[in-house]
Amino acid sequence: MPRPIIATIDISALQHNLQVAKARAPNAKVWAVLKANAYGHGLERGLRGFAAADGLALVEPDYALRLRELGWEKPILLLEGFFDTADLDAVIAAQLETAVHCGEQIDLLEQILPSQPRSFKLNVHLKMNSGMNRLGFPPEAFRAAYTRLRALPEIGNITLMTHLANADDAQNPGLPLQEQMARFEKGVAGLPGERSTANSAVDLMHPELRSDWVRPGIMLYGATPGGQTAESFGLRPAMTLTSEIIGIQKIATGEAIGYGSRFVAQEPMVIGVVACGYADGYPRHAPTGTPVVVDGVRTGTVGRVSMDMFSVDLTHIPNVRVGSKVLLWGDGLSVDDVAHAAGTIGYELLCAVAPRVKMVEI
Template sequence: MPRPLTATIHVDSMQHNLQRARICAPASKIWAVVKANAYGHGLELGMQGFALADGLALIETDNAVRLRALGWIKPILLLEGIFDPTDVALLAEHNIDSAVHCIEQIKMLEYTQLYRPIDVHLKMNTGMNRLGFLPDEYAAAYARLRAIPGIRHITLMTHFANADELEHPRLKIVEQVRRFRLGAAGLLGERSLSNSGGVLQQSVLGDELASDWVRPGIMLYGGTPGGKTAHEFGLRPTMTLASEIIGIQQLQSGDSVGYGSSFQATAPMPVGVVACGYADGYPRHAPHGTPVIVDGVRTTLVGRVSMDMMTVDLSPIPNARVGSKVTLWGDGLPIDEVANAAGTIGYELMCAVAPRVRVQEGRLGTNG
């Protein structure tokens, strides 16, 4: 028998969350973001879950080509663009769109003869200060792209730093929109603005965030970028990480458990050993008290997470036994709640699930 640790991917929830994005941004086309192996869900299942998206967006050039091999015929966008002049031919061969965020990428396109027209997405840096041209540099970059014979459509794009917090003290989303409009004034092309946070704020900001394209990521996987819980946004979990109890120890008052003996029992208590550890992607730094579900009952992590195992308090589950079912996140236990307890974000937990964890498909239905 295989080790009893599985990541169940709920494709029906992915479809549901995509529809939520459409409801939030009804006038926009959707790039479903599938970078990092579809946030740990797998490209094949991501393609299945987001089959009704208008396009798929990702970072990895090899996976962009793989999507074509898997049968995806709609648009594909490389969010970081190309990394080497040899990538230009790949764009034309596989009909892949590319972000353009620096002068070096423009030079690659200028110096390579394209045998087939390609579409590009010119990125403006409106305050995130990672990638993109500043607003006062943007028109010149646009003109240079427009002069390249093989460039067909140019989409105008930016990325929001704090879309989940409308009144962020350093950089508000409305200020980024203002800078974008100023830098893009008079330029022809579709607009691409909102990430998940921006999509979920459309009901508040309305026309302020109107654009031709949106690029949701985490919301499609049942996580929240902030502001509210995923459930409050009407999102459903798309991944359930589940295991079983493989051993039980009876601690006495004063006994400790795990490496470092960091947890000490204050009274007699049963402790369950779960087949999951940091080598599976569960965060090693998750503290005592991180929520876990055993046989449908909420309890907590105790002791330090080790490579292959973790230990949980079985006091609330007196009938727990070897083989009892354990939910680490997902159906019934929001991934963001686990992430918050561990001082991280749901994105990281999804993406960190290790290759040795068995992945299976399963419907969540109306639960979760």
């Protein structure tokens, strides 16, 4: 028998969340982002859930090829582009679209593309570093990069792309949203091409920003990048992680619980042991009090999270027993709430679910 921890993936929730993304940007086309194995939900499940998207976007070339093998015929975008000649060969063979964010990538395109058939066209997404300072050409170098690409007959559409650092925190003093957008607008001024600037935060919170393509990621899986709750945006959790109570201990005042004896009972307690630990993807750094739902009652963790299990407070939950159902996050407990308590973000929790956790779909 497998351990009782199960991740249930709701395909209808993926479909619903995609419709929310489309409705919030009615004049834009949608790249559904499937990187990191569809944020931990499974590539094939994401493919079915986002069948109505205009295209799929991810960073892993091998996963992109897998999407083609699974029958996806619409556009696929590599958000980090290609990494070497073999990747570029795969981009060409599978008719992928690719980000271009550095001169080295243009060098390789200039070497490889002239050998392609005259009818071949490669669509690229030229990325500007408008202030996030990860990937992309600085605004002052953007036009020259565009000119180099446009000089290649094998290049088709050039989409103008950037990534926003603080769309969920528009007044962030490190880089306000409007300042970053102003840098982008200055850098692309006069250049033809569609624009791709909107991530989940822009799609949910900044409809005033123009974007021909939106690139929703976390919102498609029923969580948010910050600000309001997912529920308030009409999003539904796509992953529900559940387990069971596998042991119960009655603890006297003064007794300690777990590794390091970090938690000491201040009164008699009933403690349940949950079949879930950091080897399943639950955050080891989650502190005492991280929310958990047992038999429909909200309670909290107690003590340190171990590799395969952690403890929860059952003191005030009636009729609890070995085998009682435990909701770790999902339908009935937002992954964002759990992440906030653990000092992280919902993205990390969803992506970190381990291969040993059984996944089922509904």
